[in-house]
Amino acid sequence: MPKKFMQRIHMIQEQLKLDKKGPVAPKQKSYDFKIEKNLSVNLKLLQAIFSKNIDVNFREFRIGKDQVEAFFVNIEGLCDKNLINLNILQPLMWESKKIDWQGDYSITSIKKSLVNFNDVYEADNISDAVNGILSGDTALFVAGSERALLVGTRNWEQRGVNQPESESTVRGPREGFTETLRINTSLIRRKIKDPDLMIEMLQLGERTRTDVAIVYVKNIANNKIIDEVKKRISTITIDGVLESGYIESFIEDTPLGLFPTVGSTEVPDKFAAKILEGRIGILVDGTPFALTVPMLFIENFQVPEDYFVKPLLVLQSRLIRYLALHIALFLPGLYVAIITFHPHVLPIALLDTIIQSQAGIPFPAIAETFLVLIFFEALREAGVRIPRPVGQAVSIVGALVLGDAVVSAGLASYPVVIIVALSGIMGFLLPPQLNPMLMLRIPVLIISSILGILGTTWAYVMIIVYLISLRSFGVPYLSPLLPYTHQDMKDAFIRVPWWKMITRPLLLNTKDVRRVAKGQQPQPEEAGETEDD
Amino acid sequence: MIKILNKAIVIGIVIIMLTVLSGCWDSVELNDRAIVTAVGIDINEEGELELTAQVINTVQVSTGPDQGEGGSSVVVHSITGRTVFEAIRALTKMITKKLYWEQNRIIVFSEKAARQGILPYVDFFMRDHEVRKRSWILVTDGQASEIIKAGSETANIPANDILDILDAQAATSEAAREDLYHLAIKLVSDTSCPVATHIGTHTHEEDDGGTEMAGEKKATILGTAAFRNDVFAGYLDNRESRGYHWITGDIKSGIIVVKSPAGDDADISIEIRKASTNLRPQLENGVVSMKLSIETEASVGDVGGELDLSSVDTYDQLARSCEIAIAEEINACLAKAQKEYGTDIFAFGELVHHYLPQEWKKIKDIWLSELYQDVAVELDITVNVIHSGLITKPIRK
Numbered sequence: 001m002p003k004k005f006m007q008r009i010h011m012i013q014e015q016l017k018l019d020k021k022g023p024v025a026p027k028q029k030s031y032d033f034k035i036e037k038n039l040s041v042n043l044k045l046l047q048a049i050f051s052k053n054i055d056v057n058f059r060e061f062r063i064g065k066d067q068v069e070a071f072f073v074n075i076e077g078l079c080d081k082n083l084i085n086l087n088i089l090q091p092l093m094w095e096s097k098k099i100d101w102q103g104d105y106s107i108t109s110i111k112k113s114l115v116n117f118n119d120v121y122e123a124d125n126i127s128d129a130v131n132g133i134l135s136g137d138t139a140l141f142v143a144g145s146e147r148a149l150l151v152g153t154r155n156w157e158q159r160g161v162n163q164p165e166s167e168s169t170v171r172g173p174r175e176g177f178t179e180t181l182r183i184n185t186s187l188i189r190r191k192i193k194d195p196d197l198m199i200e201m202l203q204l205g206e207r208t209r210t211d212v213a214i215v216y217v218k219n220i221a222n223n224k225i226i227d228e229v230k231k232r233i234s235t236i237t238i239d240g241v242l243e244s245g246y247i248e249s250f251i252e253d254t255p256l257g258l259f260p261t262v263g264s265t266e267v268p269d270k271f272a273a274k275i276l277e278g279r280i281g282i283l284v285d286g287t288p289f290a291l292t293v294p295m296l297f298i299e300n301f302q303v304p305e306d307y308f309v310k311p312l313l314v315l316q317s318r319l320i321r322y323l324a325l326h327i328a329l330f331l332p333g334l335y336v337a338i339i340t341f342h343p344h345v346l347p348i349a350l351l352d353t354i355i356q357s358q359a360g361i362p363f364p365a366i367a368e369t370f371l372v373l374i375f376f377e378a379l380r381e382a383g384v385r386i387p388r389p390v391g392q393a394v395s396i397v398g399a400l401v402l403g404d405a406v407v408s409a410g411l412a413s414y415p416v417v418i419i420v421a422l423s424g425i426m427g428f429l430l431p432p433q434l435n436p437m438l439m440l441r442i443p444v445l446i447i448s449s450i451l452g453i454l455g456t457t458w459a460y461v462m463i464i465v466y467l468i469s470l471r472s473f474g475v476p477y478l479s480p481l482l483p484y485t486h487q488d489m490k491d492a493f494i495r496v497p498w499w500k501m502i503t504r505p506l507l508l509n510t511k512d513v514r515r516v517a518k519g520q521q522p523q524p525e526e527a528g529e530t531e532d533d
Numbered sequence: 534m535i536k537i538l539n540k541a542i543v544i545g546i547v548i549i550m551l552t553v554l555s556g557c558w559d560s561v562e563l564n565d566r567a568i569v570t571a572v573g574i575d576i577n578e579e580g581e582l583e584l585t586a587q588v589i590n591t592v593q594v595s596t597g598p599d600q601g602e603g604g605s606s607v608v609v610h611s612i613t614g615r616t617v618f619e620a621i622r623a624l625t626k627m628i629t630k631k632l633y634w635e636q637n638r639i640i641v642f643s644e645k646a647a648r649q650g651i652l653p654y655v656d657f658f659m660r661d662h663e664v665r666k667r668s669w670i671l672v673t674d675g676q677a678s679e680i681i682k683a684g685s686e687t688a689n690i691p692a693n694d695i696l697d698i699l700d701a702q703a704a705t706s707e708a709a710r711e712d713l714y715h716l717a718i719k720l721v722s723d724t725s726c727p728v729a730t731h732i733g734t735h736t737h738e739e740d741d742g743g744t745e746m747a748g749e750k751k752a753t754i755l756g757t758a759a760f761r762n763d764v765f766a767g768y769l770d771n772r773e774s775r776g777y778h779w780i781t782g783d784i785k786s787g788i789i790v791v792k793s794p795a796g797d798d799a800d801i802s803i804e805i806r807k808a809s810t811n812l813r814p815q816l817e818n819g820v821v822s823m824k825l826s827i828e829t830e831a832s833v834g835d836v837g838g839e840l841d842l843s844s845v846d847t848y849d850q851l852a853r854s855c856e857i858a859i860a861e862e863i864n865a866c867l868a869k870a871q872k873e874y875g876t877d878i879f880a881f882g883e884l885v886h887h888y889l890p891q892e893w894k895k896i897k898d899i900w901l902s903e904l905y906q907d908v909a910v911e912l913d914i915t916v917n918v919i920h921s922g923l924i925t926k927p928i929r930k
Contacts, residue, residue, distance in 0.1 A: 340560045344635030344665065348570060348696075351636060352589055352606055352689055358563045359591030365562060452560065 033126040039069050039143035045126060046073055056133075061089065064096040068105045069143040072151075073129075078136030080155035087117045088138065088151060107140070107147040115140075119152030131209065161187070164266040164288070166432060169305045173269045181211050181285035187268040188215060188283075192275065196220075202233070204247070208240035212247065215271075215281035222278065222509045225473050229280050229293060244284040244291050251293070253471050258440060260433040261472040263295035270304045278510035294473035294508065298481070298492045300434050301325075306495050314495040322493070324426035325434070329441050329463075331423045332369050333448035333456050335415070339365045341452030357413040366449035368412050372420040373442065375402070380424065479507045497521075567630035570607060570692035571639040573677030574654055576646045577613065584620035585611045585678035587692055588628065606689040609682050617657040634663040639692050640670050640713065641677040641732065647758070647765035652720065655763070659717050666714040669699055670729040672758035672765065679734050683752040695752050699730065702754060703785040706778045706805075707771035709757040720763050723897065724882035728777070731756040731768050759869075759876045761901075766874035769866060776866025779827060779859060780879045780910075782810030788834060789858050794850035799838025803831045803855050803918065814885045815911075816892055821885055821904065825863070826913040831855060832920035842921040855916040867910055875906050 031049055036042055043058070050056040050073075060071040072088065091114045099113065111120055123129050129139045129148045136154030161183065164176030177184045185199050196218040203209045212233065216226055232251040241247060244264060253261045263279075265271050266288050274292040275281050282291040301321045306314045339358075343351055361368060379398040383391050403421075406412045427438050440463065447455040470477035480488030487506045490496040499520040504510045573585040590608040610627055614620030624632060640658065642651055658664045673680050685691035702708045709728045711719075719727040734750040757769040757777060769777060778784045786805055793799040807830040815822050833842060833851070840847065870878050882900050886893040896904055 339563050343563065343566065343568065343633065348568075348636055348638070348690055348693055351568065355563055355568065355589055356591055356606060361564065449560065 031127045072140045074138040079153035107145045177288035191272040205241040210241040211285040213283040243287045258436040263292040278508040294475040324429035328426040333444040335419045337448040337452045566633040569637045573641040573681040575643045581613045585681045643677040650763045652763040671732040684749045706787040725880035726876040729758045731758045761876040773866040776862040784808040791854035797838040802834035804834040822909040839927045842925045848918045852916040856914045
């Protein structure tokens with residue numbers, strides 16, 4: 001038995017080697033048959049296709065005075081039974097008797113005069129009909145007709161529009177995307193009432209047939225970027241797309257990098273703002289997380305609320321976020337470097353405190369810091385994964401009990417616990433998308449422990465050099481900082497008041513550059529002075 | 534493939550070079566370091582060098598938040614040797630950890646050691662790459678080890694106390710200070726002589742109820758020590774030290790006490806707020822003299838008697854008295870340093886070298902031995918009393 005198993009694995013490996021270049025994703029079977037005039041053939045064919053599936057519903061009935069044979073197929077749970085009873089069965093079985101058909105029982109005439117449903121379309125192919133059925137439509141077949149009518153009865157249990165969990169704001173819209181693509185597109189459409197807002201649909205996933213929408217404003221977004229996005233998405237061959245992360249990993253510029261070059265968001269207003277800036281959005285059915293491209297480094301430090309509050313406050317909070325990134329990444333490394341290489345840079349009183357605290361710790365500073373870092377990361381992971389009621393207990397046991405016990409037992413010193421906790425908390429200030437980047441604190445720590453501050457500096461320079469080399473859909477990742485673009489700095493560290501936000505980001509090379517008319521700075525009149533004219 | 538390999542090799546070489554060539558490989562765990570905070574140099578009765586080092590010690594193994602218990606966290610080690618380096622190496626027999634000199638901020642010489650010349654010691658401290666070049670140089674009339682052993686009022690580390698009182702001297706300008714680096718520069722130059730801070734100890738005579746122990750010794754700053762080249766020449770007291778500062782032009786602040794112009798024998802404190810000194814050498818008939826002009830802004834700090842400060846004339850009178858007081862300080866300093874010790878701590882030679890280079894070439898060999906002591910200093914002092922604090926009239930009148 002194991003021998004057979006190994007043989008099989010070997011066979012698969014050989015096969016994979018052979019077709020390395022071509023598309024290898026398993027395809028959904030294609031049922032490329034024409035719909036026959038003979039109703040029973042169609043019925044048998046469909047029954048064969050859906051074979052034993054219990055959730056597929058076949059309903060046979062007769063239409064009109066002439067008792068024409070017909071049936072429809074749908075999937076239970078994906079469609080609204082009431083709608084079908086009222087708008088398909090009732091008209092076809094009862095109302096149809098009042099009409100003089102004159103022998104024309106074609107799908108087109110049924111569509112035009114009987115099915116009182118707004119969202120219908122015709123198909124002449126079994127494969128299209130199957131697709132529609134799987135999406136929740138009801139497929140209606142009538143004897144003697146070579147076409148099927150697909151009625152948009154899609155309706156299933158879905159989560160309503162809720163407050164987003166991952167990005168919360170104090171001021172700003174509270175709604176978040178849901179798992180249903182239709183609702184998501186409607187949320188966008190409601191925010192941008194512009195016929196130029198394009199929502200292009202395509203299906204990805206050989207088996208999941210997930211709907212994916214590419215969203216942009218036709219006369220803002222740059223054509224080249226639109227084409228590039230479409231090109232990258234259309235070449236994806238995969239069996240299933242269950243989350244936008246699948247698509248992200250296919251279209252991002254740094255497949256193995258730690259930095260996000262594709263933005264993701266859960267809030268429609270942020271998404272709409274990015275679209276209006278000239279970016280291109282990608283919505284995926286089945287996930288509340290939408291993607292936006294191109295994504296620049298500075299976007300990690302912009303939150304929706306920045307655009308609703310006073311500009312000076314934005315400056316402060318953004319500077320803190322940039323500071324947080326530096327502390328989160330470099331503080332543990334810097335601490336080890338200073339303690340083991342350069343104790344002379346510390347004031348003697350502080351050094352004394354650290355020495356008193358370090359006394360009796362059996363590990364070298366690097367091992368101690370590393371241990372506490374791992375400990376912290378494990379606690380964080382536990383806090384996210386464990387069910388909420390238990391999570392509370394974990395963080396209390398972890399942070400308070402263990403944290404204190406570790407120091408009391410002399411396994412780690414207070415400064416190290418403080419440094420790691422500070423670094424960890426600073427990490428929470430950053431968007432979750434930057435979490436992979438925070439992994440760099442371990443390499444920074446190691447290089448700092450080998451080379452001292454020289455190593456820390458070296459790591460810093462390397463990270464900057466790497467960031468400079470990155471592109472997101474052709475746009476330099478570190479812009480507008482490097483290359484420096486004065487115009488775009490208006491939204492980097494500061495966010496200028498809206499009446500000063502004259503242009504869209506220039507680096508996105510949008511067709512329509514102007515976003516605010518000039519000279520709108522409010523100039524309040526002096527008290528007591530009123531306009532006469 | 535070869536390209537990638539080449540790249541990897543280049544990156545590897547760069548990393549190795551960064552590591553090796555930087556000379557930075559000095560990773561020592563904090564627990565393995567004995568951090569020296571102050572060092573003293575004595576000559577004992579046998580004429581041997583005795584080195585005393587104040588080293589940070591860990592108070593207790595457990596690291597509770599209430600560590601230290603108010604006690605000092607240093608230990609003092611003493612060792613003898615023929616040279617400083619030998620003594621330091623000998624210290625490693627007593628201390629298990631590696632001595633770490635870069636936090637050492639204080640080097641104390643006993644007067645006895647200083648009289649024999651500090652050049653050999655300064656040579657070591659300048660030569661060794663681990664010693665902090667901004668350490669302050671102090672001279673004590675007693676034993677240097679006394680200063681190193683002296684207790685602390687506030688800090689865990691007594692050396693910190695000395696640093697703090699050294700910094701606080703800026704408010705009085707009554708003691709000069711010089712760090713190792715600048716002292717060494719003056720030592721090697723033939724145009725100037727170095728100074729150091731004169732430090733001593735005072736004893737708490739009785740238990741004052743606080744944490745201070747009766748009989749415990751505390752370091753205290755007494756004035757300035759002047760050197761003639763590398764040999765100790767003598768001390769300047771507080772008043773003479775300020776004279777020194779007036780001449781060199783680094784008066785930061787200070788109090789001048791003058792008699793009240795109202796004639797009621799009351800004392801008035803004048804605070805120096807701003808001072809600028811201009812010192813230039815002059816050459817007349819082949820004789821070098823110095824011209825010292827000082828401009829000072831001052832304010833009234835306190836008034837002992839009943840002096841009305843609402844009239845401009847009073848300010849002028851105060852200013853004149855100040856000028857006389859300053860001139861007295863300068864002359865007292867000159868009398869000691871120039872006439873008595875014959876050391877050019879004011880760097881007159883440097884100025885002559887700078888402004889009269891031709892003349893300097895002729896006189897440099899006999900400058901300190903023959904000419905310096907007779908150089909006349911012409912004073913031109915201007916004081917402006919500009920401020921009387923928040924009140925102008927005396928409180929009680």
